[in-house]
Amino acid sequence: MAIHYDIIIIGGGPGGYTAALKAASLGLKTAIVEKEKLGGTCVNKGCIPTKSLLHAASKFKELQNCDEFGVSTDFISFDFKKMQHYKKNSVKSYRKGISDLIEAENITVITGTAVIRRNKTVEVSGPEGKDFYSADHLIIATGAKCAIPDIPGVDLPGVLTSERLLASDTWNYDRLLVIGGGVIGVEFATIFSALCSNVTILEQKDHLLGPMDLEVSQALEEELKQRGITVHCLANVKEIKEEEEHGLACVFEMNGQEQVIRTSQILIAAGRIPCIDELLGEDVSLEVENGRLKVNSEFQTSEPGIYAIGDVASDILLAHVAAAQGTYVVEKIAGIEHTIRLSVVPNGMFVKLPVVPSCIYTEPEIASVGITRELAIANNMNVRCGRYSMRSNGKSIITSRQNGFIHLVFEEYSGTLVGAQIVCPRATDMISEMATAIANGLTAKQLRLAMRAHPTYSEGITEAIENYFETKGEAKQ
Template identity: 75%
Template sequence: MAKHYDLIVIGGGPGGYTAALRAAGLGLRTAIVEKEKLGGTCVNKGCIPAKALLHASSIFETLQNSDEFGVSTDFISFDFKKMQHYKKRSVKAYRNEIKELIETAGIQVIYGTATIRRGHTVEVNSPEGKDYYEADNIIIATGAKPVVPNIPGADLPGVLTSDRLLTSEVWNYDRLTIIGGGVIGVEFATIFNALCSNVTILERGRHLLDPMDGEVSQALEGELRRKGISVFCNTVIKEIREDANQGLVCVFTMNGEEQTLRSGQIVIAAGRTPYMEELIGPDVDFEMENGHLKVDSDFCTSEPGIYAIGDVADRKKLAHVAAAQGTYVVEKIAGVKHTIRLCVVPKGMFVELPVIPGCIYTEPEVASVGLTKEAASACNMKVGCGRYLMSGNGKSIITREQSGFIHLVFEEYSGTLVGAQIMCPRATDMISEMATAIANGLTAEQLMLAMRAHPTYSEGITEAIQNYLETKGEIKE
């Protein structure tokens, strides 16, 4: 007889373990089915290892320029193998914290490959054999895997996906080509540029980070070029081939003209696609939409009582989105008041405002939330903007990190904040204040009531609000 649970979560990543912890806290008998390691792609292969290498490479880059701050060193070098070991220790520490939380909550962890069968049954295959489990509700949180486009030569030695790049301990990245100018691509470019690699980004779209705000994309592209990273947009990759004298050669067209690029290693960072291998059994049928599991506004699939969250169902492939969706679904199942909102409609408005921060851990960092000016205009919303260049910020002057800006978007009539785009150090931390403001429908006047410490990067928020109010004529010169 199959063991029965109130909830089975398939996938132990941020969406899965957050949902399971919330469910256990609400008294639901809960199990997680995980194919590999708790933490999922984010902890083991994505966010955490990548950010660890970003931190390590940033330290090396800072030391190279330390003389400006009166700090002199005779010799600076890096050991890539040791960096990778530091990364592994960080990943293990994070994973152990998750494991401890799950054990304390009394959640059953079942290791193996899950297949959903009819009657809310989950078949789990492991080296020990096959077992069956039943649940009143099932949450699918299996995440995504790297996309490998159909490019001739993509299977050659030296052509890597982002997952494989993060596991290599041997340094052979003196000349690196990155196919894809999205978040993953620009973060890897930042890492290896800081480690003195000759880095080139080839992006299919008209600019990096498409479809992010054009002003942010343009500014970041300028910063990457200033650091020595070559960026080519509007490219189409034709093939990758080996050359006896030149190593790997990437052949691409840009604006219709064919070009070649010599590389030691090529990284394919062309996005991620839902991971659903062996997930759906022959006796169940899920409705799909553009390669994702189709869900309704409550994240329920076409099978009642079976939900899908995170990368497997959403195009916004962000760990915190998956976690928020997991919490939302569990609270719906338990019939309790929701503690989280994925979007809001401020009083007096007709447009839903997303309160999901988007963060890019380049140098400087980039973060955004809510609507851009262009998106607001597309919704027929009249807006005003406040802007501040970080070149005049005291903390930026001290740290010599003066490139960047803060751009705030306010609804014209009420002065309510509807969007923010920040490019500066600590932007990924600062964006939380803006998300909180949007979620609570705060106005420019209300935001001005908050005192921001000096000297901090956050003072730039005050300056941007003041710029908006001055433009509106509410602050007299």
């Protein structure tokens, strides 16, 4: 007979473990099924290891360019194997923290591959065979995996996914070609450029970062080029070939002409696709749309009592989105008031604003929340913007990092903040203030009341707010 739980969560990533911790804190008998390690892709193969390498690479780059600060060094080098060891320790430390929390809440962790059967039963194939479990509610949080485009030669040695590259501890990246100019592609380009690789990005669309604000994308592209990274947009990859003398050759078409790039390694960064293979048994059918599990506004699938959160169902593939959705679903199941907002419709408006911060850990960092000016106009909103160039910011001058800007988007009549785009150091930390403001419907006048310390990058927010008032013809106070 199957062991019964109030909630079984399939997948131990940010969405899964956050949902489990919330459920256990509410007194629900909870189990997580995870086939690999707790933490999922984010902790083990994505966010944490990538940002660890970014941090290590940025340290090396800083030391190479520290003479202007009066710091001299005779010899600078890096040890890629030690960098990877540092990355692995970061991952282990983070994962241990998750495991300790799970253990403290008496959450059952079931190791194995899950298959959903009828009547909300889960068949788990583990190291010791098959077992069956049942629950009142199932939450699917199986995440996503690297998408492999249909390109001849994509399976050749030296053509890597981000997961394989992160697992490598030997240096063979003097030349790196990145296929895909999204978040994953530009972050890895930043890492390896800082480590003196000759890096090229091929992007199929007309600008980097896909749905990101065009001005932000253009600023990033300019910064990457200044760092020696070659960027080709509107590049359509045709074939990857192995060459005896040069390693790999990538054939692509751009502006109607066929071109060839020769390189040591190729990173495939063409996005991610949901992990739903072999998830459903023959006696269960869940509706799928565009490759994702289809859910309603409450994250319920086509089967009552079965929910899906995070990358397996969402069109926003971010760890904190999965975690927020996990919390939301558990609170719905428990019948309590929601403690988190996923979107908001400010008073007097008819546009739903996402309150999900999007962060890119390049140099400078990029962060955004809400909607852009272009999207606001497309939704027939009258908006007015406040802008500030970080070139005049005191902290930027001190750190010699003056590239970047802050762009705030306000609804014209009420002055309510509806969007923010920040390009500067610490942008990924600063965006939280803007997310809080949008979630609570704060106006420019209310944001103006807050005092921001000097000297900080955050002072730029104050200046952008003042610029908004100046464009309205109001005197600076």
